[in-house]
Amino acid sequence: MSEKKKGLLLLSGGLDSAVALHLMKEQDIELEAVHFTSHFCTCGGKGGGCGPASKIAESAGIKLHIVSKGEDYLDVIKKPKHGRGSNMNACIDCRIYSFRKAKELMEKIGASFIVTGEVLDQRPMSQHRKAMLTIEKEAELDGLILRPLSALVLEETFPEKAGWVDRKKFKNISGRGRKEQLSFAKEKGVKDFSCPAGGCLLTDPQFSRRFKDLMEDKPEFGSKDVALLKYGRHFRLGEKAKLAVGRNQSENEILEQMKGPADLTFVLADFNGPLALLTGENIKKYTEFSAAITARYGDVPDRESRVKVEMTGPAGTGKILLAVRPAKDAELAGFLI
Ligand code: SF4
Numbered sequence: 500m501s502e503k504k505k506g507l508l509l510l511s512g513g514l515d516s517a518v519a520l521h522l523m524k525e526q527d528i529e530l531e532a533v534h535f536t537s538h539f540c541t542c543g544g545k546g547g548g549c550g551p552a553s554k555i556a557e558s559a560g561i562k563l564h565i566v567s568k569g570e571d572y573l574d575v576i577k578k579p580k581h582g583r584g585s586n587m588n589a590c591i592d593c594r595i596y597s598f599r600k601a602k603e604l605m606e607k608i609g610a611s612f613i614v615t616g617e618v619l620d621q622r623p624m625s626q627h628r629k630a631m632l633t634i635e636k637e638a639e640l641d642g643l644i645l646r647p648l649s650a651l652v653l654e655e656t657f658p659e660k661a662g663w664v665d666r667k668k669f670k671n672i673s674g675r676g677r678k679e680q681l682s683f684a685k686e687k688g689v690k691d692f693s694c695p696a697g698g699c700l701l702t703d704p705q706f707s708r709r710f711k712d713l714m715e716d717k718p719e720f721g722s723k724d725v726a727l728l729k730y731g732r733h734f735r736l737g738e739k740a741k742l743a744v745g746r747n748q749s750e751n752e753i754l755e756q757m758k759g760p761a762d763l764t765f766v767l768a769d770f771n772g773p774l775a776l777l778t779g780e781n782i783k784k785y786t787e788f789s790a791a792i793t794a795r796y797g798d799v800p801d802r803e804s805r806v807k808v809e810m811t812g813p814a815g816t817g818k819i820l821l822a823v824r825p826a827k828d829a830e831l832a833g834f835l836i
Contacts, residue, residue, distance in 0.1 A: 504663040505529040505610040506645065509601060510563065512551035515616030515648060517692040518680045520559055522647040523614055526664045530614070532556050533604055535597055537568040538725045539576075539706075541698040554691040564604060570721060572596055576701070577714065581633070586707035588699060590625035591634060598638035612643045612658045618680075619649040619673040628653075648672045648680065700729070709733055712836050716741070716779075727757055727778070734792060734834040740779035741836075742789050744796055760813050765793040768807035768820060772797025786810060787823060794825035802827075 506523060510516045510532040523530050534552040556563035575596045579589030601613050617626055624630065631653075635644050642657040650659065650669035659666040672679050684692070700706040709728045712735055713720050730750045731743035745751035751774035758764055763777040763786065775793040777785060790808035799806050805822040812819070 503527060503529060504612070504658065505531065505608070506612050506614045506658070506664075507601060507605045507608065507610040508532040508561075508614040509597065509616070510534050510552045510556060511616070512549040512555060512692065513616065513698075514677060514680050514684060514689075514692045515618055515621075516552075517555050517616070517689050518683050519614055519616035519647050520555060520561070521683075521687050521689055522669060523664075524559060525668055528664060529610075531562045531564065531608055531610065533564045533566055533601055535566050535568055535600070537572060537699075538722055539700040541700055551691050555689075558691065564608075566600055566604065568596065568600070573721065573725070577718070584624040584702070586702050586704055587710045588624070588701040588707075590622065591630055593701075594625050594634045595637045598634060598640055598644070602638060602640055611663070612645055612656070613640060614645045614647065616648060617646045619646070619652055621673075621675050709836050712741075723757070727754075727776075730754055730757075731773075731776075732796070733836040734831070735836050736777075736785045736788060736834060737779070737781075740777065740782045740785050742775055742777050742785070742792060744775040744792060745773040746796075763789070764811045765790050765821075766809050766811075767794060767797040767799070768809045770798045770800075770806065772799070787821060788826070790821040791823040791826040792831065794823055795828075795831070797825070799825050 506528050508516065508520055508523060508530055510520065512534065520532065534549055536549065553563060575592050576589050579592040581589070581591035583589050598613065605613060620627055625634065635641050645656045645658050645664065646653060647669045649672055650666060651671035652673050655666065658664050670679070701710070706728060713724055713728060716739065717724060727743060730753050731745045734742040736742055743754055745754050754774050754776040755764060758776055759778065763782060765775040765777070766772065773793060773796045775789055777789045790810065793808050794806050802825045805824050808821045808823055810819045810821055
């Protein structure tokens with residue numbers, strides 16, 4: 500009698516990986532799952548992981564490992580060997596990174612293969628046949644990545660050849676449509692897949708512009724610099740100076756918390772408005788303009804007169820009041836990232 504094997508499922512929390520989980524539950528194998536969070540995740544995966552992935556794993560009764568992609572992931576995204584997609588997404592290198600991490604976990608938990616919800620030809624960069632083979636090879640997982648949704652239109656994997664799983668129970672889905680997955684999910688009562696598979700800021704054009712600007716401004720950037728890109732309106736004031744202006748109370752608070760020892764913040768002294776955070780080098784020459792931008796986004800009734808803006812420097816240096824006229828939109832053109 501053959502020994503029961505264990506698989507490790509990459510569970511994003513999206514529809515496809517949820518369907519993959521249910522297809523694998525019909526097999527005579529043990530299953531654990533891993534969910535990756537990253538600096539670019541849009542589904543709030545901070546420490547506790549993506550809610551939908553946790554719910555899906557819990558309702559299926561399988562163990563979920565949450566792995567956060569570290570600073571080494573940023574190195575991969577800074578200089579992707581296989582290039583980028585239509586925005587700053589470096590999907591092939593990103594997948595190689597994830598599969599390498601998954602392989603480490605697979606070996607640690609005594610699993611024998613990896614399972615994913617990938618569908619052949621669903622995504623233009625990383626899910627066509629050639630890219631899939633490249634990813635498998637560079638992650639040193641040749642033949643060990645099982646994709647149950649597309650298994651019947653892909654080459655047989657080692658787990659299928661060895662009889663660990665029954666290939667006949669898998670599907671032959673390919674392409675971008677989700678009809679078949681949705682009807683399977685409905686039939687089997689698969690729920691909680693609200694976290695979309697495409698929840699990655701690197702595919703977002705506006706975030707990509709900011710990310711590109713950061714790479715040019717500060718090639719040695721780290722997690723904190725990336726985190727700042729997610730909040731507020733951003734203005735490139737000089738080669739090494741950037742202003743982030745909060746768009747609501749929550750962003751104001753976050754920007755204030757992100758203030759570093761050499762940074763400056765701006766708030767209106769007499770009206771409600773944003774908190775703006777000025778970062779970079781030699782930033783003092785941008786204080787007047789930063790104050791005017793802060794006033795532009797405040798509840799200032801008279802936009803032709805000067806208003807007071809409070810500038811705060813490093814702790815213990817006190818506040819300085821600047822009197823500025825709110826900036827006009829035409830004056831901001833070319834600065835907004
Ligand atoms: S969309 Fe983002 S998370 Fe997904 S593979 Fe591409 S770079 Fe990685």
